[in-house]
Amino acid sequence: MGERLEDVRRLFFNWEVMTATFPELLREGLPNTLMVSFGAISIGIVFGMLVALMGISHRWYLKVPAKVYIDIFRGLPAVLTIVLVGLGLPAAGIRPWGREARIAAAVALGAIATAYIAEIFRAGIQSIDKGQMEASRSVGMTYLQAMWLVIIPQAVRRVFPPLTNEAIAIIKDSSLIFVIGLSIGQRDLFRVGQNIAQQSGNYSAVTAAALYYLAITIPLTYLVNWLDTRLREGPKEALPADDLPATAEPGR
Amino acid sequence: MSAPADPSPAGAVRPRVALKGLSKRFGTLEVLNGVDLEIVPGEVVCVLGPSGSGKSTMLRCINLLETPTGGVVEVDGVDITARETNIDDVRTRVGMVFQHFNLFPHMTALGNVTVALRRVKRMKRDEAERIGRERLAEVGLADKADARPAQLSGGQQQRVAIARALAMDPEVMLFDEVTSALDPELVKDVLDVMRGLAAGGMTMVVVTHEMGFAREVADRVVFMDAGALVEEGTPEEIFGHARSPRLRDFLDKVL
Ligand SMILES: Nc1ncnc2c1ncn2[C@@H]1O[C@H](COP(=O)(O)OP(=O)(O)OP(=O)(O)O)[C@@H](O)[C@H]1O
Ligand SMILES: [Mg+2]
Numbered sequence: 001m002g003e004r005l006e007d008v009r010r011l012f013f014n015w016e017v018m019t020a021t022f023p024e025l026l027r028e029g030l031p032n033t034l035m036v037s038f039g040a041i042s043i044g045i046v047f048g049m050l051v052a053l054m055g056i057s058h059r060w061y062l063k064v065p066a067k068v069y070i071d072i073f074r075g076l077p078a079v080l081t082i083v084l085v086g087l088g089l090p091a092a093g094i095r096p097w098g099r100e101a102r103i104a105a106a107v108a109l110g111a112i113a114t115a116y117i118a119e120i121f122r123a124g125i126q127s128i129d130k131g132q133m134e135a136s137r138s139v140g141m142t143y144l145q146a147m148w149l150v151i152i153p154q155a156v157r158r159v160f161p162p163l164t165n166e167a168i169a170i171i172k173d174s175s176l177i178f179v180i181g182l183s184i185g186q187r188d189l190f191r192v193g194q195n196i197a198q199q200s201g202n203y204s205a206v207t208a209a210a211l212y213y214l215a216i217t218i219p220l221t222y223l224v225n226w227l228d229t230r231l232r233e234g235p236k237e238a239l240p241a242d243d244l245p246a247t248a249e250p251g252r
Numbered sequence: 253m254s255a256p257a258d259p260s261p262a263g264a265v266r267p268r269v270a271l272k273g274l275s276k277r278f279g280t281l282e283v284l285n286g287v288d289l290e291i292v293p294g295e296v297v298c299v300l301g302p303s304g305s306g307k308s309t310m311l312r313c314i315n316l317l318e319t320p321t322g323g324v325v326e327v328d329g330v331d332i333t334a335r336e337t338n339i340d341d342v343r344t345r346v347g348m349v350f351q352h353f354n355l356f357p358h359m360t361a362l363g364n365v366t367v368a369l370r371r372v373k374r375m376k377r378d379e380a381e382r383i384g385r386e387r388l389a390e391v392g393l394a395d396k397a398d399a400r401p402a403q404l405s406g407g408q409q410q411r412v413a414i415a416r417a418l419a420m421d422p423e424v425m426l427f428d429e430v431t432s433a434l435d436p437e438l439v440k441d442v443l444d445v446m447r448g449l450a451a452g453g454m455t456m457v458v459v460t461h462e463m464g465f466a467r468e469v470a471d472r473v474v475f476m477d478a479g480a481l482v483e484e485g486t487p488e489e490i491f492g493h494a495r496s497p498r499l500r501d502f503l504d505k506v507l
Contacts (some may be wrong), residue, residue, distance in 0.1 A: 055445065129354070134317055135342075135356070137317065137343060138317065139367075139368035139416065139420055140341070141340070145372070149367060154356075
C-alpha cells in the first residue's frame with residue numbers, strides 16, 4: 001500500500017517536474033487557453049444575443065432557425081463540434097478566419113457557446129416582467145428600442161451568474177482543442193502539460209496544468225456564488241424605500 | 253369640467269377617441285363584443301365594471317397593446333387599426349398608466365420620464381430634461397428626479413409613471429386601476445394628480461374602483477359587464493339612478 005502511494009506521488013505530484021513545467025505553461029499554455037476561451041466567450045455573447053432575440057421572435061423564419069441551432073449545438077459532444085468546425089470546415093475550404101488553428105478553435109468553441117448563451121439570454125429576457133415591454137411600447141418605443149433600452153439592460157444583470165458559469169465551462173472545454181492539431185506556440189495549458197508528460201513519462205506536468213485550470217475556475221465559481229446571493233438578497237447596503245438621497249443607490 | 257373642443261364642420265365635436273363595434277377574442281373567449289364609445293376632447297370618462305368584464309382589454313385596445321379582432325378604434329378620426337397607421341406614432345399621442353407602475357427600475361425618475369423624449373422624439377438631452385423636470389414638478393416630485401424607482405414609495409412611483417406618460421404630451425391619457433396596488437394612505441396623492449389633470453382639460457379614460465373619484469371627477473361614467481357597455485351616464489345618473497339590474501347589483505357590492 002505504501003509503495004502504491006509513493007508511486008502515485010512520484011507519477012502525479014513530482015515537485016521537480018511540476019516546477020520545471022510551470023514556466024512553459026505560463027509562457028505558452030496560459031495565454032493560449034485564455035485567448036481561445038475569451039474569443040469563444042466573445043463570439044458566444046454577440047451571436048448568443050442574436051440567436052436569443054431570434055428565438056423569442058414570433059416570426060417562424062427567425063424562431064425556427066434559432067431553435068434548430070440551439071438544439072444541435074447543445075446536443076452535440078463538444079469534441080465533435082470542435083472537429084467539425086475547427087477541422088472540417090477549414091478542410092472544406094471554409095476558413096474566413098484564416099489558417100490560424102487557435103482562431104479555428106475559438107470559432108468552434110464559440111459556436112457551442114453561442115447555443116448555451118442564447119438560452120441564458122432568452123431565459124434572462126423572458127424573466128423580465130412583461131409590463132416593462134408594455135410600458136416601453138406605450139411611450140412609443142419600437143420593439144427593438146424597448147429591447148435595447150429597457151429589457152436587455154435589466155436582463156444582463158440577471159444573466160451574469162449563468163454567464164460566468166458558461167465561461168467556466170468554456171475554459172474547461174478549451175482543453176479539447178488539441179484535436180485540431182496545435183503546433184508549438186499554439187498549444188493550450190492541457191496540451192503543453194500533456195506533451196511534457198509524454199516526454200518525461202511523468203504525469204506531474206499534467207497535474208501542473210490542472211493547477212492552472214483550478215486557479216482560474218475556482219475563483220470564478222466563487223464569483224458566481226457571490227453574484228447569485230447578491231442578486232437574490234440584494235446588495236448589503238439596500239435601504240428602506242423612503243426618502244433616500246440618490247447617491248445612496250448602491251452598485252453604480 | 254369639459255374643456256371646449258374644436259367643432260367639426262357638422263357642428264358636432266369630433267371625438268378624440270372613438271370605439272366602433274370594438275371586439276376582442278382571446279382564442280374562443282369573447283372578451284369584448286361590439287363596444288361603441290366616443291370620448292370628446294377634454295372629457296373624463298370613468299369605466300366601472302366587475303372583474304373580468306373587459307375593462308383593461310378595452311383600454312389596451314386604444315393604444316393597441318391588444319389588437320382588436322373586430323371593429324374600429326379611431327384616435328382623432330384616424331383608424332389606428334388600419335395597416336398603414338404607424339402604431340409607434342399613435343402611441344406617443346396616447347399616454348397609459350398601469351396598475352403596477354411598470355417604471356424602468358434601472359433608470360432614475362428623470363430617466364424614466366425623458367427616455368422616450370430622447371429616443372422616440374429625438375430631443376436633445378437639455379430639452380428633454382427640462383420637460384422631464386417640469387412634468388415631475390407637476391406631479392409633486394421635483395425633488396425626486398435622481399431617485400431610482402426602488403427608492404420611491406408606491407404612490408411616488410405611480411406619479412412618476414404619470415409624469416412619464418405626460419412627458420410625451422399625449423392627447424388622451426388611459427388609466428388602468430392606477431391606485432389598486434397602492435397602500436390606502438398613498439392613494440390620495442395619485443388621485444390628486446389625476447384631479448389636477450382633469451381640471452387642466454386632459455382627455456382621460458379611467459378604469460377605476462374609486463367610486464368617490466368617479467363621482468367627483470368624471471364627466472361620464474360607463475358601466476361594463478361581460479364585454480359590453482351596459483349603461484352610461486353622468487355620475488348622478490349612474491350612482492343615483494341606475495337603471496339596469498346588473499349595475500345596481502354591482503353598486504350594491506362596491507358601495
Ligand atoms: N392575454 C389574454 N389571454 C387570454 N385571456 C385574456 C387575456 N387578457 C385578458 N383575458 C381575459 O379577458 C377577460 C377580460 O379581462 P380584462 O383584464 O379586460 O378584465 P378587467 O375588466 O380589466 O378585470 P379586472 O377588474 O380584474 O382588471 C378575462 O376573462 C381575462 O381572463
Ligand atoms: Mg383590469
